[in-house]
Amino acid sequence: MVDDITHNIVTKTKPTFYFVGVTTHQSSIMKVFPRWMQAIGRPEVVIEGINHRIHDDPKSYRATVAQIKYDPLSLGALVTTHKIDLLTASRYMFDGLHDSADQTGEVSSISKRKEQLWGHAKDPLTSGLSLDAILGPGYFGKSHGHVLCFGAGGSGKAISLHFISRTNPDDRPKKLIVNNRSEARLLELKKMVDSLETDILFEYNQNVDPTVNDNIMANMPEGSIVINATGMGKDTPGSPVTNSGLFPRNSIAWEINYRGELDFWHQAMAQRHSRNVMVEDGWLYFLHGWTQVIAEVLDLEFDARTFDELGKIAEDLRPPLVYIPKNGDIDSG
Numbered sequence: 001m002v003d004d005i006t007h008n009i010v011t012k013t014k015p016t017f018y019f020v021g022v023t024t025h026q027s028s029i030m031k032v033f034p035r036w037m038q039a040i041g042r043p044e045v046v047i048e049g050i051n052h053r054i055h056d057d058p059k060s061y062r063a064t065v066a067q068i069k070y071d072p073l074s075l076g077a078l079v080t081t082h083k084i085d086l087l088t089a090s091r092y093m094f095d096g097l098h099d100s101a102d103q104t105g106e107v108s109s110i111s112k113r114k115e116q117l118w119g120h121a122k123d124p125l126t127s128g129l130s131l132d133a134i135l136g137p138g139y140f141g142k143s144h145g146h147v148l149c150f151g152a153g154g155s156g157k158a159i160s161l162h163f164i165s166r167t168n169p170d171d172r173p174k175k176l177i178v179n180n181r182s183e184a185r186l187l188e189l190k191k192m193v194d195s196l197e198t199d200i201l202f203e204y205n206q207n208v209d210p211t212v213n214d215n216i217m218a219n220m221p222e223g224s225i226v227i228n229a230t231g232m233g234k235d236t237p238g239s240p241v242t243n244s245g246l247f248p249r250n251s252i253a254w255e256i257n258y259r260g261e262l263d264f265w266h267q268a269m270a271q272r273h274s275r276n277v278m279v280e281d282g283w284l285y286f287l288h289g290w291t292q293v294i295a296e297v298l299d300l301e302f303d304a305r306t307f308d309e310l311g312k313i314a315e316d317l318r319p320p321l322v323y324i325p326k327n328g329d330i331d332s333g
């Protein structure tokens, strides 16, 4: 199968770091990356986006992996959206998978060590760092809220794994509900959860009807966390809930993207006053995700000071995120 795709390999003339996604050229990283490389003393490293369709042809994923594996100046990649599909299509091409990738069946980082191709799933770590910053310690002990996660893909899995791995019971929700469009992804997530020890009660719903999602959301206890990990509002239009869907009172809404139409973020913002919803976006997730993968690919370690410095550089280039109230918003406050 590899022979099929190796004839398309391009011999790079500069050390190249790939970004594998859906609309990579619109990402802030295209502007941020060269500035970051200057800051860390690796200005020769360039970034290149590779766009795949959602659930693309497995052959096409293998061609991307072959480019990295066989071209000497192709250093590695950050993978978003296709983390599961890419690994499913190309698992045999990797020489080593970190436990995180094995456990989740996904790769967000592709790197090389000598001649070996390695895959890591950084999202359990990076979504966890973001959630820790959003929630603070002991959140569930104080709020008694649950978690509702729309999307059982790479990020939905990573978020589930993060909560399972929290050692303090006050950092774990009693219940985590996952809603996904396809049954297959839910079954994969369930398989992962069943293979681990956890006292979190998982509930899995296969559904695409946003009015059904509204009902599920309306029944969440106060103080819950509602997460949009579907890519809707960035990779595809819309939101998993309708404009009439009520967020739980005193809840946290986390849209894991930071760019795009961000309908879910707007819906939550519309209720920030009337239902006291704290609304978060995916910028911090973006910073943690990128710095962790760059460190892995370039074989570096970033300390907290460097992370802060890189964060400041990126902040200057961040696209503005402006809330635009729409007619019919529940609370346009």
Ligand SMILES: NC(=O)c1ccc[n+]([C@@H]2O[C@H](COP(=O)([O-])OP(=O)(O)OC[C@H]3O[C@@H](n4cnc5c(N)ncnc54)[C@H](OP(=O)(O)O)[C@@H]3O)[C@@H](O)[C@H]2O)c1
Pocket: 080, 081, 082, 083, 084, 150, 151, 152, 153, 154, 155, 156, 179, 180, 181, 182, 185, 207, 208, 229, 230, 231, 232, 234, 235, 239, 240, 256, 257, 258, 282, 283, 285, 286, 287, 289
């Ligand atoms: N801020 C950041 O740095 C950051 C980091 C990680 C990810 N992300 C973004 O987060 C999004 C998700 O990433 P991912 O890697 O988890 O993608 P993924 O593996 O494609 O997962 C998305 C999941 O959402 C499901 N879905 C789509 N529409 C739905 C709906 N209406 N209701 C319920 N489920 C629905 C899909 O179901 P099917 O199984 O039917 O396809 C799929 O399982 C992407 O936009 C990605 O770019 C951002």
